[in-house]
Every structure is written in C-alpha cells, then in structure tokens.
Amino acid sequence: MNYKRILLKLSGESLMGNKPFGIDPERVNQYAKDIKAVAESGVEVAIVIGGGNIHRGLDAEKGGMDRVQADYMGMLATVINSMALQDALEKVGMKTRLLSAIKMEQICEPFIRRRAVRHLEKGRVVIFGAGTGNPYFTTDTAASLRAIEIEADVVLKGTRVDGIYTADPEKDPEAVRFDNISFQEVYAKNLNVMDMTAFTLCQENKLPIIVFDMNKPGNFMKIAKGESIGTLVQ
Ligand code: UDP
Secondary structure, X not given: OOOOEEEEEEOOHHHHOOOOOOOOHHHHHHHHHHHHHHHHOOOEEXXXXXXXOOOOHHHHHHOOOOHHHHHHHHHHHHHHHHHHHHHHHHHOOOOEEEEEOOOOOOOOEEOOHHHHHHHHHXXXXXXXXXXXXXXXXXXXXXXXXHHHXXXXXEEEEEEOOOOOEOOOOOXXXXXXXXXXXXXXXXXXXXXXXXXXXXXXXXXXXXXXXXXXXOOOOOHHHHHHXXXXXXXXXX
16 A cells, blocks of 8 residues: 555535435445545545535625634534444444544544544544634645644545546546646646645645545545556645
8 A cells, every 4th residue: 555644535515426415325335435445455544524515604604694603513514424424434344433623522532633643543444523623714724734633644635526637627628637746836827626725734744635536436445555546736
C-alpha cells in the first residue's frame, strides 16, 4: 500500500446517491465496503463527511437565517451523516469510532487528538463529526485540519468527478484532467479544488491532496495502492 494513514473527505451530497435529498443506503453501503477493503489491507483510515445533503449554513443565511445558528445546524448535519456511515461500516464488520468537535456524549466521543490517533493505531476507522466545531468554516477545512493533526500522509477528496480538470468536465467536453498539479498552478489557473482556507492549510503544511471519483467501487483501493486514477496536488 502507498500510505500508512489517510484522511478521506466525502461531501454530504455524495451520500444522496441518486436521491434528491437525504441519505441513499445503497451509496453508503458501497462506501462502507470500499473503506473496509482499504482498512483491512492495513491502511489507517480517518474520515470527514460534509452535511450539504441536509443543511448548508451559507444557503440558510441567504434565506434569512442567522449565519452562526445556520452553521451550527450544518455541523449537526455532518454528525447525522457520520452516524449513517458508522452504522454501515459496523454492518460490514468494521470497528469504528465517531469523534465529534461538538460534545454529544450519548452519541459519540469528543474529539481528542491523542485518542483519535490511538484508535487509528488499533485499526479502528475513525470518523470526525461536526466539522471544526466552529461556524464560518467548511468540512473541507475540517478535513485538512484533522489530517494535519493526526499526521495523515494525504487528504483524499472523494467526489463524483475523477480529478481536477482544466474546466468543468460536466459542462465543457474539451476539458482535460490533470494527473499531477502543484498548489501554485491551482492558484494561478483559479481551479476549484477545495475552499481557500482548506487548500492553503494543506499547502502550508505540505499535505498532498488527491481528488478522485469515490462513486466507482474499487477506486478507493486503487488510490490507496498509489494508482494514478485521480489528480494529485502537491
Ligand atoms: N460547517 C461549519 N463549520 C465547520 C464545518 C461545517 O459551520 O467546521 C457547517 C457549514 O454551515 C456548512 C455545513 O456545516 O455549510 C455543511 O458542511 P459542508 O458545506 O462543508 O458540507 P459538504 O459541502 O462537504 O457536504
């Protein structure tokens, strides 16, 4: 395997599968099987999930809601998604721990870095819920931050697109995928990989990012083995 410890970021929307909202159990089960395969091959896996399938702070603010209130709701949405994935992982026989940035003792452990690392060393799949625990941030930033804190080798951004393109491949048929790209080039070409806070955090801490298509079964394993099926930013 190419990595010892990885952080996988999944968007909330990816959990919707083909449904218009909420959580598609089929999609979550596919992710659980893919994660199991990688974790059982000896790679330590930590996960951050977004909440966009349920609630987004910025959108709610546009509708008139107080931004901070709306962001806390978004963070709670990530815990719901995390619990869904935790359940699916346990159904396929994985040992898991959900650690939340906002205390909810009946449901999950509080986020404590040393405890997260210990769980990973014991082979448990660790899910980080509630983002960073702070409003005005995103779960991409939570993914970068947690990856740095637990000294992950890489952040894997699992999306429905198989990498970073010269233009939006869903709109422009001429768009070409990059196999490799530098942080500088992403800035210079104004490409959308993660939000700026998340992206800069990775750059400043020399944490590589790989964007890949998580919806194709088996892809996560290929990435973990070091196959070049996405875009590597470093
Ligand atoms: N959020 C937040 N702080 C964080 C992480 C998330 O306030 O550290 C809120 C924010 O309102 C965001 C929502 O949670 O819109 C859902 O997260 P995100 O938009 O990152 O989810 P994704 O787009 O990955 O599904």
